[in-house]
Amino acid sequence: MEINQLRHFLAVYDNRSMGRAAKHLGMTQPALSQSIRRLEETFGVKLFDRTARGVVPTQFADALGSRARTISLEARGVIEDIDALRGLERGNLVIAASPGPSASIVPEAVKRLHRIRPNLRITVIEGTSDNVIAAVCDGEADIGILPEWKTRKDYELAGEPLMYGxxxxxxxxxxxxxxxxxxxxxxxxxxxxxxxxxxxxxxxxxxxxxxxxxxxxxxxxxxxxxxxxxxxxxxxxxxxxxxxxxxxxxxxxxxxxxxxxxxxxxxxKRDLYILYRQKEVLSPAAAALIKQLHSATADLAREVGWIDVPARHKRGKVMEGKRKR
CATH class of the missing domain: 3.40.190.10 (Periplasmic binding protein-like II)
Structure with a gap:
């Protein structure tokens, strides 16, 4: 079993269609179908039932779904960690934010991060708080910025205060x-x-x-x-x-x-939080983003006067390093 096969499986599982999944992955449908068949042969079970309207996951696909997502995320994190240690500073970073921070703090933090890591590919998704929570839980986003958060039963989340607004x-x-x-x-x-x-x-x-x-x-x-x-x-x-x-x-x-x-x-009162998956180690890119978020917020607080920040970040001191699993 290869990591790419899990990526292919997740694309089909999420899209419920070979055609849409192939388009999402940027590959041909026959090549994707062959990859799924090889994965089915590896496990010795049928993962999808083909229908006229698309594909339907079997009970085996449902069992594989959450574990495949975790493995895929961990593999991506390992690659980014190794690249960072090699000094390549490459990788992907996806940020999900509610409309407030996406209009103010997030653009400034992204700009600062991109200056020091120009090879990092950064994607910003804007959505409601529920959308942000779902994106972080499901692994679509590495970091979320939102006013309030709560732990979903299927994934333990952690949050730290960013701003008191x-x-x-x-x-x-x-x-x-x-x-x-x-x-x-x-x-x-x-x-x-x-x-x-x-x-x-x-x-x-x-x-x-x-x-x-x-x-x-x-x-x-x-x-x-x-x-x-x-x-x-x-x-x-x-x-x-x-x-x-x-x-x-x-x-x-x-x-x-x-x-x-x-x-x-x-x-x-309206507070903002940084949200991430507690069970996973933050990638170097995500940790660097959090540092820039705190820095940008502290500067904004000094400018406008109506924002406050956690005491440990008022003088530029920010939380660094990796979270425990």
Whole structure:
């Protein structure tokens, strides 16, 4: 059995199609089918049932699935470790981040890391907190950056604090509400709003705040999880939204989006965490990224004044090295 055969197996297992898996791997379908047949011969069992609509994993494929993913990830880590020791500084690094950090801290950390490791191939995936957790759990991402996290039953996760930030009500600079000397919650809730979809952490946080104030969600609202849609609609000056302040950090610098000062409460706590798989040793690339994330966050905190960082990182001291298995 070869490592590449496990990669081929996982592509078919995840895509449920030989054609889609072959396209994902950049190989021909006959070559992929032959690789799967050899793997089936090695184990002496049938891994997939072929149907007109694709392939269906057998019980043997399900049993192999999680172990094959772990072996594949470990093999990739070994290759990257050896390359790092040889001074080649190559490898792949996948980062999954929620919209806030992907707009502020992640780009700066990636830029700094790429300067010192130009041969490293870096991929950044943006998604909701649930998407980030799933990507880290399933091995699609090496590191996750998100506001909250929880351990999934099928994989033990570990997290460390990156930033202590805040949530704010946001508006475009031309929003008519900003002309008022004082703005109350009832005035704000009478406006049109942009809200995160039901069940999203942002939406749940906003609902909790309103519940404690004995207020209802605004009737006039649009729901979207798209960062570009949210930014564009807010810039029109017709909507309010409840967002992480780091999500609008670039627009706030430019003056296109601004936090709204609401009497009776202006800001709410919002922490960011770095997430990784506790059972695995971090690759040198992932450890280097974490170092740059802490460095970039500490610099940002000094610039804006409303961000705080863990005490051990305030003077550039960062957590280095590998985590225990």
């Amino acid at each position: 805040m949530m704010v009500v946001v508006a475009g600079r031309s929003h008519p509400l900003l002309k008022s000397a004082t703005i109350g919650w009832k005035d704000a809730l009478a406006c049109a709003w942009l809200l995160a979809p039901k069940g999203d952490l942002l939406r749940l946080s906003f609902e909790d705040i309103l519940k404690r104030l004995d207020l209802e969600l605004p009737i006039n609202h649009v729901e979207s999880a798209s960062a570009s849609v949210i930014r564009n609609l807010l810039s029109s000056g017709e909507y309010l939204s409840f967002l992480p302040r780091d999500f609008i950090i670039n627009e706030e610098r430019e003056g296109t989006l601004v936090p709204v000062q609401i009497s009776g409460g202006n800001t709410w």
